[in-house]
Amino acid sequence: MARTxxxxxxxxxxxxxxxxxxxxxxxxxxxxxxxSGARALNxxxxxxxxxxxxxxxxxxxxxxxxxxxGRTSETFAGGARLVAGLRQRAAETGVRLFDLGEDGQGIVxxxxxxxxxxxxxxxxxxxxxxxxxxxxMGAYAFGIGASELKHVLATQCxxxxxxxxxRIRYEGTLPQGVSPKDMILHAIGRFGAAAGTGHAVEYxxxxxxxxxxxxxLTLCNLSIEMGARAGMVAADDTTFEWLAGRRFxxxxxxxxxxxxxxxxxxxxxxxxxxxxxxxxxxDIAPQITWGTSPEHVLPVGxxxxxPSDAPDAARRAxxxxxxxxxxxxxxxxxxxxxxxxxxxxxxxxxxxxxLRAAAGILRGRHVAPHVTAWVxxxxxxxxxxxxxxxxxxxxxxxxxxxxxxxxxxxxxxxGEAVPPGARCVSTSNRNFVGRQGPGARTxxxxxxxxxxxxxxxxxxxxxxxxxx
Amino acid sequence: xxxxxxxxxPAAPLLRANIDTDLIIRIERLVGTGRxxxxxxxxxxxxxxxDGSDNPDFVLNKPAYRDSPILLAGPNFGCGSSREGAVWxxxxxxxxxxxxxxxxxxxxxxxxxxGLLPIALPxxxxxxxxxxxxxxxxxxxxxxxxxxxxxxxxxxxELPFAIDTRRRDAxxxxxxxxxxxxxxxGDIAAWQARDRAARAWAWDSVQ
Ligand code: SF4
Numbered sequence: 001m002a003r004t005x006x007x008x009x010x011x012x013x014x015x016x017x018x019x020x021x022x023x024x025x026x027x028x029x030x031x032x033x034x035x036s037g038a039r040a041l042n043x044x045x046x047x048x049x050x051x052x053x054x055x056x057x058x059x060x061x062x063x064x065x066x067x068x069x070g071r072t073s074e075t076f077a078g079g080a081r082l083v084a085g086l087r088q089r090a091a092e093t094g095v096r097l098f099d100l101g102e103d104g105q106g107i108v109x110x111x112x113x114x115x116x117x118x119x120x121x122x123x124x125x126x127x128x129x130x131x132x133x134x135x136x137m138g139a140y141a142f143g144i145g146a147s148e149l150k151h152v153l154a155t156q157c158x159x160x161x162x163x164x165x166x167r168i169r170y171e172g173t174l175p176q177g178v179s180p181k182d183m184i185l186h187a188i189g190r191f192g193a194a195a196g197t198g199h200a201v202e203y204x205x206x207x208x209x210x211x212x213x214x215x216x217l218t219l220c221n222l223s224i225e226m227g228a229r230a231g232m233v234a235a236d237d238t239t240f241e242w243l244a245g246r247r248f249x250x251x252x253x254x255x256x257x258x259x260x261x262x263x264x265x266x267x268x269x270x271x272x273x274x275x276x277x278x279x280x281x282x283d284i285a286p287q288i289t290w291g292t293s294p295e296h297v298l299p300v301g302x303x304x305x306x307p308s309d310a311p312d313a314a315r316r317a318x319x320x321x322x323x324x325x326x327x328x329x330x331x332x333x334x335x336x337x338x339x340x341x342x343x344x345x346x347x348x349x350x351x352x353x354x355l356r357a358a359a360g361i362l363r364g365r366h367v368a369p370h371v372t373a374w375v376x377x378x379x380x381x382x383x384x385x386x387x388x389x390x391x392x393x394x395x396x397x398x399x400x401x402x403x404x405x406x407x408x409x410x411x412x413x414x415g416e417a418v419p420p421g422a423r424c425v426s427t428s429n430r431n432f433v434g435r436q437g438p439g440a441r442t443x444x445x446x447x448x449x450x451x452x453x454x455x456x457x458x459x460x461x462x463x464x465x466x467x468x
Numbered sequence: 469x470x471x472x473x474x475x476x477x478p479a480a481p482l483l484r485a486n487i488d489t490d491l492i493i494r495i496e497r498l499v500g501t502g503r504x505x506x507x508x509x510x511x512x513x514x515x516x517x518x519d520g521s522d523n524p525d526f527v528l529n530k531p532a533y534r535d536s537p538i539l540l541a542g543p544n545f546g547c548g549s550s551r552e553g554a555v556w557x558x559x560x561x562x563x564x565x566x567x568x569x570x571x572x573x574x575x576x577x578x579x580x581x582x583g584l585l586p587i588a589l590p591x592x593x594x595x596x597x598x599x600x601x602x603x604x605x606x607x608x609x610x611x612x613x614x615x616x617x618x619x620x621x622x623x624x625x626e627l628p629f630a631i632d633t634r635r636r637d638a639x640x641x642x643x644x645x646x647x648x649x650x651x652x653x654g655d656i657a658a659w660q661a662r663d664r665a666a667r668a669w670a671w672d673s674v675q
Binding site for chain 2: 021028036055063079082129145146156157161251255257258261312321412434438
């Protein structure tokens with residue numbers, strides 16, 4: 001029978017049928033970060049459980065560490081205890097930790113693929129909702145809470161109900177100036193922030209096949225903003241080339257055996273999905289959010305919507321509250337809205353290609369005088385690669401701060417925040433109330449759009465700048 | 469996990485779509501605070517005005533709803549971050565049941581790990597419960613009976629709700645999931661032995 005990529009990963013990972021639609025699922029890899037990971041390692045120790053397979057667990061500090069140049073784990077005092085705890089418990093249990101300043105440290109979902117920890121056809125969890133990012137490697141990767149994380153650390157398994165299958169096909173070719181971030185924001189705007197709830201999403205179609213691994217990771221990153229715990233792209237030659245030789249990727253004969261396995265994983269022709277959605281890539285314009293949910297998104301040429309046009313009462317209430325929080329007026333064009341901050345970073349858009357895309361706009365230009373602009377590379381490796389290309393010098397010369405790898409302004413859990421009332425164009429994934437700091441106003445966009453906003457000091461259609 | 473059989477009280481309406489877990493509990497509170505002590509920070513960005521005083525318009529600040537054990541919410545409640553602190557904060561604030569048209573998947577799973585019951589009812593029904601409660605100035609009580617899988621509204625209407633059997637039983641008995649999986653250790657070892665033979669690359673590459 002024709003099967004999907006998701007079935008081909010899920011089915012062989014079922015250790016036992018628990019009845020009532022529940023399976024005990026084997027988990028091949030676990031990622032830990034300083035917030036959820038340090039807590040989980042402590043709690044499992046208190047509960048008296050040893051780690052089932054410490055060799056399958058990889059940790060790095062990212063959330064609660066400062067991104068200031070020259071930072072140490074003490075720079076943000078509030079997180080120092082968490083990092084110290086993570087170090088101590090990782091050493092006690094044999095979990096590999098990639099510490100500040102080491103190759104391998106970075107935002108957990110940047111570090112996992114980059115080290116070859118995340119492999120096609122494997123299952124992976126992390127106590128973090130953006131674990132779905134890692135599905136860009138062709139893995140089944142999903143975020144879990146603290147209790148489920150403890151469960152996996154203790155047993156290497158998790159009782160789960162099999163999600164339904166949703167496919168989103170992007171056919172055609174992306175227009176100039178449109179990025180993977182725009183592809184996924186467009187889908188969320190069209191189908192809603194809950195469209196993927198209860199589903200594992202496979203992204204497919206010509207426009208997805210054409211993406212680099214970095215682009216696929218960005219696409220999968222926002223699956224959770226569409227409600228889906230997991231998003232994935234079938235691994236192909238693009239993936240294999242990117243993965244070959246990475247530190248924890250199989251080598252030699254093991255690589256050949258893995259490759260033979262991976263080549264059998266893509267969805268069979270004729271396999272059926274519970275839902276199948278189609279997007280013409282040519283229809284996608286650069287996107288920008290206006291509100292406080294990722295579904296509050298517009299093409300950059302659009303106008304801010306009126307709550308009286310909301311499809312239902314609950315959305316009307318949400319739109320009204322969002323416009324109030326964002327200090328925006330219905331009916332006004334979103335382009336031209338003045339911005340105070342620009343943040344390029346986060347597990348969505350902090351990889352080398354993202355930095356190159358932003359740099360492409362910044363070359364020969366300067367950040368507007370009233371704008372504070374930060375670029376935070378996603379990992380130590382990205383930072384070193386970017387510096388080798390001279391991107392750090394370019395960012396600095398254009399007026400950006402070049403900072404140390406971590407979550408930084410995406411989450412404001414590390415002493416860094418956009419000030420109350422300030423408006424920030426951000427390449428991250430959440431424009432929630434207070435996400436970038438209490439009272440901060442966030443507009444999500446691609447790295448090129450963020451660079452354009454930094455230069456012009458306002459929300460701007462990046463395609464105009466490229467034409468200039 | 470705390471057992472849950474049922475609860476009775478005024479149901480507080482917060483009928484807004486896409487309430488995310490960042491809004492339920494700010495991340496900074498989870499950097500600094502343990503599991504307990506989060507209740508006072510639940511919904512703080514809605515509960516407090518910028519000057520730090522209580523926002524009188526926020527539902528859980530209204531006298532009738534201060535001690536509500538039940539929250540009525542809009543679709544996709546608990547979307548966003550996987551932080552289980554959102555569940556701990558709600559429980560710390562006295563909430564034992566959330567009724568909404570739909571929930572974020574990770575939040576939904578986290579509820580059952582802690583003894584908070586999320587009930588999915590059609591949007592229209594959630595709205596009617598809110599109207600019945602507000603019509604009685606908050607005096608009307610809603611009752612949740614997990615064994616019978618019924619919500620009784622302030623006007624006495626009985627609304628059946630669906631719940632996964634495994635999850636219902638775990639709530640009723642306060643079961644420990646990890647201990648249950650531990651009883652499968654033989655199955656896990658056998659699966660891993662087979663998998664090490666079939667997919668040696670998945671194991672050896674991280675040695
Ligand atoms: S960058 Fe933001 S979304 Fe990504 S893991 Fe860090 S806090 Fe989460």
